[in-house]
Amino acid sequence: METLDPPDWTALRALGHRMVDDMIDYVAGVRDQPAWQAVPDEVAAFFQEPAPQEGAGLEAAYADFQRYVLPYPLGNLHPRFWAWYVGSGSMGGALAEFLAAALNPNVGNGSHAAVLVERQVIDWLKAAIGFPAEASGLLVGGGSMANVIGLAVARFAGAPFDVRAEGLTGAPQRLLVYASSEVHSCMQKAVELLGLGNRSLRRIPVLPDYRIDLAALAAAIAEDRQAGALPICVVGSAGTVNTGAIDDLPALADLCAREKLWLHVDGAIGAVAVLAPGVRGFLAGIERADSVALDLHKWLHVPYEAGCVLVRDGEVHRRAFTLTPPYLAPETRGVAGTDFWFGDYGPQLSRGFLALKAWMSIKEHGLARFGRLMDQNVAQAHDLARLIAAEPRLELMAPVVLDIVCFRHCVEGADDAVHNAINREILLRLQERGIAIPSSTVLRGQFCIRVAISNHRSRDEDFRALVAAVLAIGEEVEHLGNRNMLL
Amino acid sequence: METLDPPDWTALRALGHRMVDDMIDYVAGVRDQPAWQAVPDEVAAFFQEPAPQEGAGLEAAYADFQRYVLPYPLGNLHPRFWAWYVGSGSMGGALAEFLAAALNPNVGNGSHAAVLVERQVIDWLKAAIGFPAEASGLLVGGGSMANVIGLAVARFAGAPFDVRAEGLTGAPQRLLVYASSEVHSCMQKAVELLGLGNRSLRRIPVLPDYRIDLAALAAAIAEDRQAGALPICVVGSAGTVNTGAIDDLPALADLCAREKLWLHVDGAIGAVAVLAPGVRGFLAGIERADSVALDLHKWLHVPYEAGCVLVRDGEVHRRAFTLTPPYLAPETRGVAGTDFWFGDYGPQLSRGFLALKAWMSIKEHGLARFGRLMDQNVAQAHDLARLIAAEPRLELMAPVVLDIVCFRHCVEGADDAVHNAINREILLRLQERGIAIPSSTVLRGQFCIRVAISNHRSRDEDFRALVAAVLAIGEEVEHLGNRNMLL
Numbered sequence: 017m018e019t020l021d022p023p024d025w026t027a028l029r030a031l032g033h034r035m036v037d038d039m040i041d042y043v044a045g046v047r048d049q050p051a052w053q054a055v056p057d058e059v060a061a062f063f064q065e066p067a068p069q070e071g072a073g074l075e076a077a078y079a080d081f082q083r084y085v086l087p088y089p090l091g092n093l094h095p096r097f098w099a100w101y102v103g104s105g106s107m108g109g110a111l112a113e114f115l116a117a118a119l120n121p122n123v124g125n126g127s128h129a130a131v132l133v134e135r136q137v138i139d140w141l142k143a144a145i146g147f148p149a150e151a152s153g154l155l156v157g158g159g160s161m162a163n164v165i166g167l168a169v170a171r172f173a174g175a176p177f178d179v180r181a182e183g184l185t186g187a188p189q190r191l192l193v194y195a196s197s198e199v200h201s202c203m204q205k206a207v208e209l210l211g212l213g214n215r216s217l218r219r220i221p222v223l224p225d226y227r228i229d230l231a232a233l234a235a236a237i238a239e240d241r242q243a244g245a246l247p248i249c250v251v252g253s254a255g256t257v258n259t260g261a262i263d264d265l266p267a268l269a270d271l272c273a274r275e276k277l278w279l280h281v282d283g284a285i286g287a288v289a290v291l292a293p294g295v296r297g298f299l300a301g302i303e304r305a306d307s308v309a310l311d312l313h314k315w316l317h318v319p320y321e322a323g324c325v326l327v328r329d330g331e332v333h334r335r336a337f338t339l340t341p342p343y344l345a346p347e348t349r350g351v352a353g354t355d356f357w358f359g360d361y362g363p364q365l366s367r368g369f370l371a372l373k374a375w376m377s378i379k380e381h382g383l384a385r386f387g388r389l390m391d392q393n394v395a396q397a398h399d400l401a402r403l404i405a406a407e408p409r410l411e412l413m414a415p416v417v418l419d420i421v422c423f424r425h426c427v428e429g430a431d432d433a434v435h436n437a438i439n440r441e442i443l444l445r446l447q448e449r450g451i452a453i454p455s456s457t458v459l460r461g462q463f464c465i466r467v468a469i470s471n472h473r474s475r476d477e478d479f480r481a482l483v484a485a486v487l488a489i490g491e492e493v494e495h496l497g498n499r500n501m502l503l
Numbered sequence: 504m505e506t507l508d509p510p511d512w513t514a515l516r517a518l519g520h521r522m523v524d525d526m527i528d529y530v531a532g533v534r535d536q537p538a539w540q541a542v543p544d545e546v547a548a549f550f551q552e553p554a555p556q557e558g559a560g561l562e563a564a565y566a567d568f569q570r571y572v573l574p575y576p577l578g579n580l581h582p583r584f585w586a587w588y589v590g591s592g593s594m595g596g597a598l599a600e601f602l603a604a605a606l607n608p609n610v611g612n613g614s615h616a617a618v619l620v621e622r623q624v625i626d627w628l629k630a631a632i633g634f635p636a637e638a639s640g641l642l643v644g645g646g647s648m649a650n651v652i653g654l655a656v657a658r659f660a661g662a663p664f665d666v667r668a669e670g671l672t673g674a675p676q677r678l679l680v681y682a683s684s685e686v687h688s689c690m691q692k693a694v695e696l697l698g699l700g701n702r703s704l705r706r707i708p709v710l711p712d713y714r715i716d717l718a719a720l721a722a723a724i725a726e727d728r729q730a731g732a733l734p735i736c737v738v739g740s741a742g743t744v745n746t747g748a749i750d751d752l753p754a755l756a757d758l759c760a761r762e763k764l765w766l767h768v769d770g771a772i773g774a775v776a777v778l779a780p781g782v783r784g785f786l787a788g789i790e791r792a793d794s795v796a797l798d799l800h801k802w803l804h805v806p807y808e809a810g811c812v813l814v815r816d817g818e819v820h821r822r823a824f825t826l827t828p829p830y831l832a833p834e835t836r837g838v839a840g841t842d843f844w845f846g847d848y849g850p851q852l853s854r855g856f857l858a859l860k861a862w863m864s865i866k867e868h869g870l871a872r873f874g875r876l877m878d879q880n881v882a883q884a885h886d887l888a889r890l891i892a893a894e895p896r897l898e899l900m901a902p903v904v905l906d907i908v909c910f911r912h913c914v915e916g917a918d919d920a921v922h923n924a925i926n927r928e929i930l931l932r933l934q935e936r937g938i939a940i941p942s943s944t945v946l947r948g949q950f951c952i953r954v955a956i957s958n959h960r961s962r963d964e965d966f967r968a969l970v971a972a973v974l975a976i977g978e979e980v981e982h983l984g985n986r987n988m989l990l
Contacts, residue, residue: 018875020593020804020868020959025527032523032598039605040512040519052838055616063619067627071869074595080866081602081859088616090608091838099838100830102853105607106507108561111519114601115568117806117860118526120592121577129542129575132550140554157644157808158853168696183700184671191672201828202852209655209850211698213670257830313853317507319604320855321644341688342945343587343744343953347927350934351539351578351586352942363696365689366589366645366800368807372568373604379567381507382558388505440834447837455839458829466830472507 031075036111042086043093043107047473050450052091059084091453095473096482099455101257101285101420103317104471112376113319116369124367125344127354134358134371140378141310141324144290146303152330154361155312155322155370159284160202162309162325165337165362167193167206167249169307169327170278172336174248180336184211192240194218195251196228198258200282203251225415226261228252230271237275249278254299254308255286258457258466260397260418262286265301272306281305284323285470286418288315291383292390298417307333315393315419315470316386318374325362334360393419393469400467400479409487413464422457422464425490436463441493442486451485452478518562523598529573530580530594534960537937539578546571578940582960583969586942588744588772588907590804591958599863600806603856611854612831614841621845621858627865628797628811631777633790639817641848642799642809642857646771647689649796649812652824652849654680654693654736656794656814657765659823661735667823671698679727681705682738683715685745687769690738712902713748715739717758724762736765741786741795742773745944745953747884747905749773752788759793768792771810772957773905775802778870779877785904794820802880802906802957803873805861812849821847880906880956887954887966896974900951909944909951912977923950928980929973938972939965 022028062084092102121130138153156162172179175191184191191212195203197219207217218240220233237247250272252263265281272279281287281302287310289295290302302308305328312322327333338360340346347353359365378386397419404410404423413422424439439456443465446452454467465486467479509515549571579589608617625640643649659666662678671678678699682690684706694704705727707720724734737759739750752768759766768774768789774797776782777789789795792815799809814820825847827833834840846852865873884906891897891910900909911926926943930952933939941954952973954966 017962018872018879018959020591020595020872020876021530022594025531025594028594028598029524029527032527032594033520035598035602036519036523037516039602040516043508043605044512052615054614054836054840055619059616060619063616063623064626065623066630067865068869069871071865071867071872074598074863074867077595077599077863077866078602081599081863085616085620085859086606089606090613090615090617092609093607100609100612102609103607104507105604107509107512107515107519107605108507108564110601110605110607111515111522111561112564112568113604114597115522115526115565117592117597117600118530118594119573119576120580120590120597120806122579122587122589122800122807125587126577127541128539128577129546129550129572130577132542132547133572136550136552139551143553157851157855160851160853164696164850171698179698179700180695181701183677183694183703184698185674185677185700185703187672189672190670201826201831202850205824205826205850207670208667209651209697211658211666211671213666213672214668216670216672257828311853313609313855319607320609320853323853337692339688339692341744343942344688345943345945347931349541350931351940353541353931363651363689363692364644364647366647366798366807366810368644368800370808372572376561376564376568378554378558379564380558380561382555384556385505385507385558389507392505444834444837444840453838455830456832458832472505475504 031078035078040107046093047095051094051096051453052447052450053088055088059088095471095475096452096478097471098467098469099453101314101468101470103314104473105319106317106377108380109319109373109377112373116372119369121369122366123369124359124365125357126351130369133375137371137374142326145287145308145326147326147328150330151326151328152333152361153324153326154358155324156362157321158313158323159309159311160205162323163202163282164206164209165325166280166307166309167210169333169336170249170280171210173332174278189244189246190216192216192218192245192247193249193251194220194233194236194247196220196222196253196263198222198226198256198261199251199253200257203282226256226259228263230264230267234271247277249280252279252281254281254283254302255418257285258459259414259422260420262298262417269301269304278306281308283308284311285314289390291387293387294391294394295418312374315390317472318377322370322374337361389472396469396474396476396479397421399476403479403483407483407487409490413459413462419469421467422459424462424464425486427494432462438493439463439465442489445489446485452482518565522565527594533580534582538581538583538940539934539937540575542575546575582958582962583939583965584958585954585956586940588801588955588957590801591960592806593804593864595867596806596860596864599860603859606856608856609853610856611846611852612844613838617856620862624858624861629813632774632795632813634813634815637817638813638815639820639848640811640813641845642811643849644808645800645810646796646798647692649810650689650769651693651696652812653767653794653796655697656820656823657736657767658697660819661765676731676733677703679703679705679732679734680736680738681707681720681723681734683707683709683740683750685709685713685743685748686738686740687744690769713743713746715750717751717754721758734764736767739766739768741768741770741789742905744772745946746901746909747907749785749904756788756791766792768795770795771798772801776877778874780874781878781881782905799861802877804959805864809857809861824848876959883956883961883963883966884908886963890966890970894970894974896977900946900949906956908954909946911951912973914981919949925980926950926952929976932976933972939969
């Protein structure tokens, strides 16, 4: 009888210890490593090899990991990684993920403790957001899927026909979803996936502070109704990806109550900041949403993947997804003896034990510490903004609300094209030299260096280092820009 | 400056070693544990506690895991767990998951080694299935999402209009998807999610061997076209969930070529058995599919979650999902310096390092071992079928093709209602006593005990124990059935 279990566990035990030690050494020393380095061609070539027919054992597989994978990370464990919007992880979370994978439950169904762990994590998140006890939730791979599910429930609740049975073909009216022009691109992907189509996502202009223009929103809804369409949902952003702007949630909630629309809040970036004393005031009104998407692998630093969708009316959520074929029939006793099946709340049936790393992280650190760390990042963002404001050659490109700072290096008399080229080059050199890893965005046609500080390892000195490096590289490249060598 | 990192790593190191040892002890001794036990009320009550504001440390969190989670598993590590269709995991896979979580990359985008690991795993799976080099793939949470993506690409390719922009509202024709009546329920969820609606999923009857009736399929397509609808896709099942039946894939491929339809194969259960010398013949034709959904966390025993979708035409796949907002602009250098972004191939942007556990498992064991283990499970299923056939009181309820066996205990002169009640009671007692964990299904109105042997720890003796227990419990309960006490 063959099995994947080893005949003797001794060697595996020692190897497991070594992996723990090595990864702790790695994380403990990450500040002294380059923030990022390119994968060399010979390493890339290694990943072209066909699959081995015969196994080389775990020790050899681990050696490959150490040699070919570990030295070429994305960089997000590093104290000076501030690209996109990525969490830093934690060793406690990684060990919890090991426990989850070793126990290896399918958390889609069945009567077992892992289901209760996930229900508890969801209860904790409901309480943090201010949702009622009858609200439901589901852990998912990330904010994108959380937004898909939130919109799917909104579609189910808002369609004046049985959308699960009929679909959208033949619908008498186009169902419309509203969001600001700063909404994350995953919302477009969501309406596309759901068969609503990108045309059904109305982008409403933003004010100078990048928050949705409420008057324009109200006017668009009225106009669309006049034209015979059916508005069903408004998406509020609680932390836009470009600048961290938070839409006026109380005003959106009022509008949705008045207009009888579903309010979905994309809080992938900012919703967990309800835990942060310095930020939660900006998020007031989120508790009035019909659904909220949030991410635990970003600002809570739970290892990837861990997102969550919460739905105020748990019964509507369930009815939007429930389906019970004979081979999944619940029982009153035994392993199927539960009337609560997570598979009834989303598209996935098989589901991993995503909850354990969140559950253990919250028990390890407590909610208050996560709140303090978010406040710390916001303070760092404001400090960075002040450093930028104090430098004549640097320009702050958007107001700082959360932990996102957009700025650029300026050259007197240069037009936007030159500025864009210079700042792109500064960013690439920062990255290639492993100094720091911001990313970029474009605001009103202007290329910005974008620093998103969802990083529990960043220290104040790291931002001073960033500013110094930008100024130094700026000096290197600005004459290139003037001579159009970068265009 | 606060951080989630400990001030001193020594204690964490020791705790990590202890977790490795404890989980190895647990798995090494799992055969001597009950296959399942119910969560007691006082344990369930523990999971009602609110989130702690202050952290108790990882050691305390781990103590909670040991006391409240570990003793009440789903049971799928146990040698006699055969419910639904669940993998058994492996300790090597769990350790790889620790490495992935410790490194914690976001594999949605960027230039780093984790992306190359996933591309290599996808290349290996493409080669195993027989897909060409230009095929694409994506690791996802499981078969359900793999099927959603496969159908989304089919919808994109088959719609005679821009479905991403327009959605389905106002479509001149209903787009239709065909599958057998034995298709997994996730396919209904997929057409619902995609806005096609359950009405767009045509269920075609099956033959007595539970494979799709090809004549009925061809007739339905012709009839639907006649009625003005637009057939776009046929879903073949490579291993149905009820009985493991594999549709006639070469015939489906011929039909789809003739009718110009997208052939999607749901191989969540059986597709990886292309690695098994004894099974791969039954899967011939899968290499002609346009897309294939498969699962690594089932019969390959990679820890949850790990599914995969493969698409023959990688460019169509990309075009069905690609979207590049300014804040995700690729560069030619630096951390965004790659033109290959996994976020372009599915709904998720942030994505975990699911690939590492698959990559390391395949390196550890080699493809051939996985193939042998699958053949071993199929042989066990046939052996179990023979044991059942040899017992006058037991009845085999469906042909055995793969590793799924449906049977029931019979009582002379009893009708279906009594048989159903008796067999449900036998199943529940098997589970409650922790003897073995089959699940159930209903075939042609008859309740079956269903044994799905995707388990690398099962030994031949375990199936003899199952048969003996069913006969013994059958004797206990059959007089209850005769007196209608179970109805």
